[in-house]
Amino acid sequence: MRLVGLVVGGCAVLALAGCSKGVDGQAEASGAPLTKEQLFDPCGVPESALVAAGADPASKDDNPFSVGREDWKGCDWEADDYFIGLISTTHTLDEFRTNDRFSGFRDVTVDGRSAVQHYVGSQSPPNECQITFDTSQGLVSVSAMRFLSSKSTIDPCQWATAAAPHFVEFLPR
Numbered sequence: 001m002r003l004v005g006l007v008v009g010g011c012a013v014l015a016l017a018g019c020s021k022g023v024d025g026q027a028e029a030s031g032a033p034l035t036k037e038q039l040f041d042p043c044g045v046p047e048s049a050l051v052a053a054g055a056d057p058a059s060k061d062d063n064p065f066s067v068g069r070e071d072w073k074g075c076d077w078e079a080d081d082y083f084i085g086l087i088s089t090t091h092t093l094d095e096f097r098t099n100d101r102f103s104g105f106r107d108v109t110v111d112g113r114s115a116v117q118h119y120v121g122s123q124s125p126p127n128e129c130q131i132t133f134d135t136s137q138g139l140v141s142v143s144a145m146r147f148l149s150s151k152s153t154i155d156p157c158q159w160a161t162a163a164a165p166h167f168v169e170f171l172p173r
Helices: 002-016 047-053 093-098 156-166
Strands: 072-078 082-089 102-110 113-120 128-135 138-146
Touching (some): 082 156
Antiparallel strands (some): 128 138
């Protein structure tokens, strides 16, 4: 099962990165581009938030990208039939919207905080959904991605929507 998790986690990151099709530009705070070191650390969320979101803290994968990425940070955890991930990036929402690896954009509000919900990848039906927040420490996405072995027909946005409220208070403004 862990091997399946590693393969799926690696695929999710490739999809996030556009499967070798990068997105140009960087998020900016105070007019200056952010560096990777300035990004929010998704791996530092409290265990209590993970458990409340349905993730298993012991399944933490602090290298979901499988290769170093200069403009992303992330962690994934296993849940029932899917992964819950937190990812931060220097890229902007405008870049996400123009990248064909992302689709189905919809403005949402999570615990009073504005966000954008969208699918990742080109699978039909979708395999991964993210709820993305624009923060002072880059874009931060809460993602839910079905295991490759999953037979579930649940829209992954249902999982992401259920998980996101448990992380909002820990995200930078």
